[in-house]
Amino acid sequence: MRILITGGAGYIGTILVPMLLERGHHVTVLDTFKSGGPDLSSACQYDTFEPIKGDARDTRILDDLIPKHDVLIPLAALVGAPLCKEDAIGATTLNRDAVIALVQRAGGEQRIVYPTTNSGYGVGEAGKFCTEESPLRPISLYGTTKVEAETAVLDSGRGVSLRLATVFGMAPRMRLDLLVNDFTHRAVTDRALLVFEGHFKRNYIHIRDVAKGFIHAIDNYDRMRGEAYNLGLSSANLSKLELCARIKAHVPNFVYVEAPIGEDPDKRDYIVSNAKLEATGWFPDFDLDRGIKELIKGFRMIRNSRFANV
Known part of the structure; x- marks a missing residue:
């Protein structure tokens, strides 16, 4: 299939894109490539890989690219509550408006697989699992914009939405702000951590199992759509x-x-049920301990001391 991924050079995209190419799909990545690094270098060996430098909010580019593809995956976003608070305009225009623009241009048999965040559940009830029927009560601009974009995708009748737990694991375009990645990095490098509100709960997922979830949604689109x-x-x-x-x-x-x-x-605090997706045949390959061991190996190689002299 011909797959368009906006923001495909980010944390998730640098894992997902090579996996899709290995399966024989044609993948176009629309990204600003802001890091300027070789994060998708492994994809360049494929004739079926097409990187395009541009902004996912540029409707002229969307008008050109969207009709040429069978599957649309809008990964482009400002991710996380702190970043969205810092750039409210960017969060609104990229997380919500760009997705709505993509949805409005989709037609025919095109499929949309959209990644949102289960932070939309906000603060859950103690001891009660959040399911897909639980009310969405986001407590940050990040959560709000992602929930609004998800509504547009599902209302279109051509989308599948994946509500991602907090992602962890090594990737070419690494993120150290995610909780498991952050805590493991501090354990390896600092050996110490001060924890605030340590009773707050959330769910976690390995990045390769996230990519596997996208592939599962594409392969099982007809019974998962909407x-x-x-x-x-x-x-x-x-x-x-x-x-x-x-x-x-x-x-x-x-x-x-x-x-x-x-x-x-x-302030997110909730526990989540993943039974609905598991019932469709998806299952994870990485448990938390396997992911932590992977991160420990990675953090022996990665240094995050740009301005240090040791």
Whole structure:
């Protein structure tokens, strides 16, 4: 199939694009390629790979590209509550408006597979799993824009929405701000961590299982279309302190302490059921411990000390 991915040179895209190419698909990536790095260099060996430099909000580019593709995957976004708070205009125009523009230009038998965030659930009820029928109560601009975009995708009748848990794992375009990645990086490099509001819970998922979820949605589009699906590890609905304990099992000299005062600006607190997606035949390959071990190996090689002299 011919697949268009906006923002395909980001954290998820640098894993997903090569996997799609290996399966024989033709993949066009529309991205600003802001990092200027060789993050998709492994894709360049394929004749079926086409990188295009541009902005996903540029409707002239969308008018040209969308009719040429069978599957549309809008990955382009400002991701995370802090970044969206910092750039509210960018968050609104890219996370919501660009997706609506893409949906409006889709037609015929085109398929849309959209990644949103299960942070749309906001603060869940204690001890109660959030399902796809649970009310969406986002508590950040990031969550709000993603929920609004998801509504447009599902209302179009041609979309599948994947509500992603907090993603972790190594990728060519790495992110260190995601919770498992961040905590593991601190364990490996600093050996210590101060945890705020350690009882807050959320769900997690490995980046390669996210990519596997996109492929699953494409392959099973006819029976999944028009629906939202939580995409996470059913074995990993954990609090921050529980996550730290799992990391410590692999980094024994890691010390973590919960702060007696202070708040985490990200107030998400919920547990999630992934049973609906699992019922369609999707299952994860990476559990949390396998992912932590992978990250430990990666962080032995990665240095995040651009302005340090040691």
